Amino acid sequence: MKTLFTLFIAISLTMAAFAQKQDTRYYEMRIYYCHPDKLPDLLTRFRNHTTKIFERHGMTNVGYWVPTDNKENALYYVLSYPSKEARADSWKAFGADPEWKTVAAESEKNGKIVAKVTSIFMNLADFSPAVKAQKKDPERVFELRTYTASPGKLGDLQTRFRDHTLKLFKKHGMENVAYWTTIEKDTTQPKLVYILAHKSEEAGKASFDAFRKDLKWVKARDESEKNGKLTVEVKSMYMKPTDFSEIK
DSSP states (O other): OHHHHHHHHHHHHHHHHHHHHSOOOEEEEEEEEEOTTOHHHHHHHIIIIIHHHHHHTTOEEEEEEEESSOTTOEEEEEEEESSHHHHHHHHHHHHHOHHHHHHHHHHTTTSOSEEEEEEEEEEEOTTSOOOOOBOOSSOOEEEEEEEEEOTTOHHHHHHHIIIIIHHHHHHTTOEEEEEEEEOOSSSOOOOEEEEEEESSHHHHHHHHHHHHHOHHHHHHHHHHTTTSOSEEEEEEEEEEEOTTOSBO
């Protein structure tokens, strides 16, 4: 009995430690589409003011990027909050902040900067690396990838990433930065969203070519898709970190 009790305590402590390590933060990817020629003004406002005001109101700046082929004049960034409720409180406080009101008015004397804002809410996947500040020299290029799973196949897709894909990405020189699943407003199946880091855009494309030819990947893909393909759409976008991003 003593041995069983000791084992029970050990398992309980292990499970508690695991729970403490789980990242339960509420994540938000925000995309700002700027009016023509206004992206530099937006970046200046974020660099000098916005990021600091965010932090003051309990928002964590995760990372900031602009697409390498930025036809839509966009800024992509990720924030995290302790919870969904905390997010609502933080944005309410941010909007009422006197400094922010002054900064916004001053920066838009010559016209509005942002034409449209899109938000994507997310949970960190259980197989994701820890999301933390990381700045490397030379500066890296990042790739944002979004997978729409086939109906009912998100779990299988996640299993494939957990058991095979992440290891094979690393093998071929790609750095796993973060993996999330989206939080949808209705019963729509969540998407898998993740970010990789590469030495350059060319290096990223070469790594993916090698990955796709890897026999271990081919075997894992074929075995996982015996009952049908796991994805219906995959989107990829290369991005450069801003100079004030916490992830570079």
